[in-house]
Amino acid sequence: MANAISILSDRLRWEEKALYKSALSMGLKASIVDAKSHTLDILDESSLPAEVRESDVVLQRCVSHYRGLYYAAVLERFGRLVVNSFSTSLISGNKLLTSLELAKRGIPTPRTYVSFSDDSAVEFMDRHGYPMVVKPIVGSWGRMVAKVDDRDDASIIVEFRRMLQDPTYQVYYLQEYVRRPPRDIRAVVVGDSVVAAEYRYQPPDDWRTNIARGGRAEPANLREDEREIMLKAAEAVGGGVLGVDAMETEEGLLVHEVNGGVEFHGVSRATGIDVASKIVEYVKSIARR
């Protein structure tokens, strides 16, 4: 059992404050560590902040994916327990790696394709037929997620992406457009439990359901078979604290994303469930001492 936890953060949101308060209220020694404020020596464990050295587990909550990911790599090099682990963050932070893990395990997910050049992406979408969905392999909050309705859209997206400096935009993650109700389901998985679930309704002026894009949350009661799919999806990326997103179709749920840095303010408010405490209890239970 853990006695002390560190919350690694780079921008203190509602979630990190809730985690901090929960940890204190459970009698744990808790600290918030700013990942931006120091430099780590990969040969010298004493370069870790004192709060981290004195903690049994680090809850990695950076809003910047790469900052959190690589900080976790250094922590694990020194044998520190990190939630989410480097591996879980790596896979869940990358839509293609996540899709590969879901596909390997036969977890229902939208049909996904990957092209490695502008020309092959357009050629494929033309051959496949529209609409299609194009997503960045790294990114969140629905940013740069595009519904492509015809060849004109496809050409414009490719042209815009060609101008972007980030080379990952030359990897085209293409997905079938799934006919679904105007909502999807977000389940917060903590360890081996679904601790809360919500429907996320798309706003009137957007097809995306992200709360960051104006989506509206309502509590969801999942059936046992739906819970199973959510849990399997979380396990597929390595497990930990995850936000699993799925769409309802006539054939059942299709998991389209597993988020490693889950924001839970909306789902806590919609369901009245104290998600922060569930996370802290989990983190406390897995610590080595």
Add this chain to the structure above:
Amino acid sequence: MVIKVQCNECGGTIEVPDDALPGEIVSCPDCGTEYEVVSVDAKAGRAELKPAEEVKEDWGE
């Protein structure tokens, strides 16, 4: 209680709760500029702020 800090951008008054934690984001009510709380000294009624990072492409969930 709040601690008042002047916005570097527009001179507006930013109100920082005296129980704010380092790393928390506060914004200027006049111009919207976001600041990160560096430290708060409730007794002395002082708060140190620095400009907050802008949203990057890898930010999110």
